Amino acid sequence: MEIRIENIYVPTQFRGHTVKVKVTAAKNGRAQVCAPLGHSLICVCVCVYVTVCSSMRITSHVNNLRVLRNCTVIEGYLAIILIENAKPGDFDAVSFPHLREIGSYLLLYRIYGLRTLARLFPNLAVIRGQLLFFNYALVGHLLHF
Numbered sequence: 001m002e003i004r005i006e007n008i009y010v011p012t013q014f015r016g017h018t019v020k021v022k023v024t025a026a027k028n029g030r031a032q033v034c035a036p037l038g039h040s041l042i043c044v045c046v047c048v049y050v051t052v053c054s055s056m057r058i059t060s061h062v063n064n065l066r067v068l069r070n071c072t073v074i075e076g077y078l079a080i081i082l083i084e085n086a087k088p089g090d091f092d093a094v095s096f097p098h099l100r101e102i103g104s105y106l107l108l109y110r111i112y113g114l115r116t117l118a119r120l121f122p123n124l125a126v127i128r129g130q131l132l133f134f135n136y137a138l139v140g141h142l143l144h145f
Contacts, residue, residue, distance in 0.1 A: 051098070057081065062090045062113075068099060077104040077131065086113035088145060097122050104131035108140040115145050 055076030058064050062083060091114050100123050114120070129137035 079107040081109040088113045105133045
């Protein structure tokens with residue numbers, strides 16, 4: 001299986017300068033990337049590690065979301081459902097910055113206290129929709145703030 005990560009900015013030290021290089025296509029392992037530095041072009045080798053997780057159904061409590069902690073890619077769906085005892089502040093300290101891609105769909109159903117997905121999944125870039133939930137790749141229903 002080949003996992004591709006696209007459009008990741010990696011801060012890199014080069015001759016005392018911090019340069020953000022853009023990894024445009026990397027497999028799990030090493031990738032060579034290049035970036036301009038002044039009038040020069042530098043190339044560096046970066047290591048990209050991807051943690052692939054299978055489909056997940058998370059229920060009942062905000063703490064159960066911790067199973068997402070190291071996932072970079074979810075092959076399949078992510079269903080977060082029936083978290084009915086949460087308060088608005090319960091999601092404030094919960095974030096999964098490693099998650100970048102979901103292969104099928106993201107389902108959010110009967111969740112209390114979740115005000116934004118931007119803080120929960122700040123780097124989620126792609127929901128591929130390989131398998132849809134009633135013809136949709138992103139579904140939110142009965143969300144209570």
